[in-house]
Amino acid sequence: MKVAFANRYKPLSDKEIVDKVITAPYNEEAAVYLLFDRYDPLLAKIYRDVFVNDSNWYEDCLDDLIIYLKGKDNDWERLRSFQWRCQFSSWLKPTAANRFKEIKPYLIGKIPFPTSIDNEDAHVQLPDDGEESYEAIERKVMLLEAIRELEDPDQKFVVVKRLEGYNSQEIAELMKKAWKKHGIRRIDKGHEIVPSAAYVDVKMSRAKVSLKEILCQMI
Amino acid sequence: MKMEITNEILAAYAEGKVSVEERNQVREYLMQHPSKLESVIAMMDEDYELELCDADDLFSVEKSGASSKVQSFSDIALSAAAFAPMPTDCECKQPILKKACSSVRKESFSERMNTLLDELDL
Numbered sequence: 001m002k003v004a005f006a007n008r009y010k011p012l013s014d015k016e017i018v019d020k021v022i023t024a025p026y027n028e029e030a031a032v033y034l035l036f037d038r039y040d041p042l043l044a045k046i047y048r049d050v051f052v053n054d055s056n057w058y059e060d061c062l063d064d065l066i067i068y069l070k071g072k073d074n075d076w077e078r079l080r081s082f083q084w085r086c087q088f089s090s091w092l093k094p095t096a097a098n099r100f101k102e103i104k105p106y107l108i109g110k111i112p113f114p115t116s117i118d119n120e121d122a123h124v125q126l127p128d129d130g131e132e133s134y135e136a137i138e139r140k141v142m143l144l145e146a147i148r149e150l151e152d153p154d155q156k157f158v159v160v161k162r163l164e165g166y167n168s169q170e171i172a173e174l175m176k177k178a179w180k181k182h183g184i185r186r187i188d189k190g191h192e193i194v195p196s197a198a199y200v201d202v203k204m205s206r207a208k209v210s211l212k213e214i215l216c217q218m219i
Numbered sequence: 220m221k222m223e224i225t226n227e228i229l230a231a232y233a234e235g236k237v238s239v240e241e242r243n244q245v246r247e248y249l250m251q252h253p254s255k256l257e258s259v260i261a262m263m264d265e266d267y268e269l270e271l272c273d274a275d276d277l278f279s280v281e282k283s284g285a286s287s288k289v290q291s292f293s294d295i296a297l298s299a300a301a302f303a304p305m306p307t308d309c310e311c312k313q314p315i316l317k318k319a320c321s322s323v324r325k326e327s328f329s330e331r332m333n334t335l336l337d338e339l340d341l
Contacts, residue, residue: 042268082227085237090230090262097258098226132329137253140332141246143339144259148235160264163331170271178266212339 009033014088022076035062043096050100057107061100068099146214155207158200168197224248233262257328
């Protein structure tokens, strides 16, 4: 989704835009650009993950996200709480996902809207049901950290996408798009590499070797 | 002292930007909330927004007269301020999201992690 005033904010970094938003008199136009333009592809993906085939509520979700980030005093309290300890997109993903999940039952009509949708008590996080053993969960947490330590970006990409549920052919297609997005070209023996399912499988095999080495060092 | 595990702390953990103490507390938190592991993987994914279909295929706008793909700030701001559901007879067209084109995920995230752990044969 493109907004008419995008060119004004396009050259700015995420931090520069957020600073404009949270500094009085609060630049709401900058916030709209950030969510409706720059991070529209990300938010659209998150929306599809939450709402699956129901396409009716995307704009409502974005509108609600803006209101949510503003907080009840309209001073961008929640956006202001972001302290730049990570990339803005990394914070936006769970923030948007949690909010979309929270308002989904209201939007699709399962639950009537409350007077205020801004429920401060909403996030009491109870532990998950103990379906898995402590050791099983511990292994997963360590695996997560090992994935983070993978040095080869293609190995990391392949593993992450595999865990997100994509098969080798799909990962190859996504890798082509990722390389295009980041301006990456890989050459091997004078030939340009084009990601394929076979390339993905090779990277996955090597990633497993790397992960085993990392996990053995961690234990 | 136990700290609150916010989305930002989880994201910083996903990027490897936490102290040893914070890492330990996040580990403890994830042990109690393993459903958050999937969220952490998404945070690690710098290319999370990429879809198998092209963006144009996924996001189309029904046009009514002038192009409605470009929205002005005032349209969006009014909509955000009111947060009113669309009346059924509204003439202005909403952007339409089509479903993503990808294969059906048969396994859960937890099962995929278990499969990978088994393949590592530690």
